[in-house]
Amino acid sequence: MIAYLGRRVVQSVLILLGVSLITFALLYLLPADPVRQIAGRSATPETVESIRRQLGLDQPFVVQYWQYLTSLLSGDLGRSYIQRSEVTELIVSRLPASLLLMVGAIACEVVIGLTMGLIAAVKRGTATDQSLMVASFVGVSAPQFVVGLLLLYVFAVRLGWFPIGGYGTWRHLVLPSLTMGILGAGWYARMMRSSMIDVLRQDYVRTARAKGLARSAIIFRHALPNAILPVIAMIGIDIGIFMGGIVVVESVFGWPGIGQLAWQAIQRIDIPIIMGVTLVSAFAIVLGNLLADTVAPFIDPRIKLR
């Protein structure tokens, strides 16, 4: 177990290093010049060069990357080129909002997805099952941008049940969480359905039925707890999907998280922020996977760590 963990941690660090190198290289190769973005259109060539020197951007790639890594180790992500604030401060101030959205989205996808999957499995082969699976297919395929605007239009603008974007109360959280959750709910519905069908075929379920237990008792007391475990173990892996989704969903709903920060930084070629958000997201994804893999054997004894 400890050896396994040790190996996984080393792997994770290597992955993060790889991510940082690739991102840094891609941003370095960008045909646009960040110094010109900072210096503005009225700057003289001397000003441009002076800023380039001060930021160390006149150094060769390897030197720049090494400097970035060394300051990274002391927890310094640098200063934003455009906002001139510490990147760490910018990310930390926005992280709670993204985490909250993630919790809301997980709640949505688990509740919606598991319910759909459960009903579909129990009603297997019926029209209910089929329409639920079509719905989950739509959920998985619909672009989040469209889902977000649609929900916003129907529930905020037309019906007025929720505020039109923004941040602050639980009412603000509902629509963005739903938008994020619908995608995951589709996956969960499918996994839950197959997992549940699998469990319902097991001998102990047949035994329970033979004992004359009520149908609801069989489903909720005997089948559900066993069917749900492998599905729950997937949540860690979801973090990767979330990190992709928050850029779009946060922008649509004006949600002040790191996705929105990343989107703005990309448009302004604010390299330190792009690097910072990429690393934080990669860290979250690696951590999520690590957690999912570590926790899985405790939940499902069929899985063994090697």
Place this chain on the structure above:
Amino acid sequence: MKTKNTREREHDMRRYLISTVAASALALALGMTSVRAEDIVDPNAKQGGAITITYKDDVATLDPAIGYDWQNWSMIKSLFDGLMDYEPGTTNLRPDLAESYEIAPDGKTFTFKLRHGVKFHNGREMTADDVKYSLDRVTNPKTQSPGAGFFGSIKGYDDVAAGKAESLAGITVVDPYTIKFELTRPDATFLHVMAINFSHVVPKEEVEKYGADFGKHPVGTGAFKLAEWTLGQRVVFERNPDYWHKGLPHLDKITFEIGQEPIVALLRLQKGEIDVPGDGIPPAKFQEVMADPEQKARVVEGGQLHTGYITMNTTMAPFDNVKVRQAVNMAINKDRIVQLINNRAVPANQPLPPSMPGYDKEFKGYPYDVSKAKALLAEAGHPDGFDTQLFAMNTDPNPRIAQAIQQDLAAVGIKASIQSLAQANVIAAGGDKAGAPMIWSGGMAWIADFPDPSNFYGPILGCAGAVPGGWNWSWYCNKELDAKAAEADSIVDPAKAGERAKMWSEIYGKIMEDAPWAPVFNEQRFTMKSARMGGADNLYVDPVHIPINYDNVYVTDVQ
């Protein structure tokens, strides 16, 4: 408000030009000394109340030495003041922190008398030392100010820019309320430079206290002070009760909500939740809004100091032939392009926008004439046209406009393939001598830093800008015109402003003969506001305070 047609706008412009000339004549009578007449505060204005303004992007910084985007530009103007400013809603210069100024006859020495009793938000009185400190700071390379270059005419600038001096030799503090600037050359734009944000006055003790984070903790002398800044969510300004301009500002509080998509902002405006969507009306919703009389009544239209143009790289064949460039000018159907963007612009025939002094309203420009364009191409040795590339920024409506240009060019035989790229990549291609044969400037086009004709020349049409990484994407360099531009800018006497503007008209006329650009249109501004917002229309399309003049607007639903 009624939407003005072009003729009415031209009429307004003429009136405006006449009044400017009259003011200049008055300045002469006073012997080149100007004393500020207090702004008349709107007698209908109501005091108090709070408004909400939305933006999509984070506020980058509120440091006047750094901030250089259209979002923080006017926010900074409300927190800080400079020696000079403009009458609200106009492009007429007037003293601000200065009470009066005097220009020496040689046009190289400017002396400003400062207003007494002006206080920073921290309570300390602002004096001439602060003015000097602020300019030393903005020109210091360590500050990395994008505006440092504006101060190039002040004596000692080169030493400071090179890091050889900490202080500009040309600025002398005569006494706490008098400051003298010596320039290396007569500079007609100097008073404008004293009005741009980069010259706004900051208190040394606060800058030193916050260091690089001063932009998040701004302290100035302006009408508002920063009350709250929650990163990524909101910036709140509250009224500065000690503001030196009595009676201003009218509002108690302004909340800028950040992270709101323009489309969401419009929906919230329609529900009465916000007062001004800072990013404007989303193009996709423009016609819908303008078709609804109730909403249209709350839209204010105005000009802006902007020109959208096509650059042709004069160092690349076949655009090194003036006839080819003239042919392109005649091939473009500007009216159709203006229709394409829902008439949110007026067709242009010269580099300067109509609200800029020096704009030549008699100038006819190149007509839209396909057969003449073809004839010119034949004369240039391209009877069957040629293949080329047109670069454009990849955000709407620019790809659509580029396609319209492509079709117009195809009609005369020029086959242009479109390179639709991110803004920074187009800018990079333009700054590379062999990078881009043609660029549609939309989304990156020049918006003047200050309302003076010289601001459209140097960096984008003069030799100084035709350098790697520069903004002169036509790589057009005419030494004769450079000399004439320098001559025009040495006419400092306000009484000769008319003569100077005429020289600039001639310069731009000559440029159009050489046709390095095909000017396409001048964008109009459309600001939408809530029904409760009060104040003259021109405060909502203020040429300097974009989107609106925060200091002078008010709300009508307070006691």
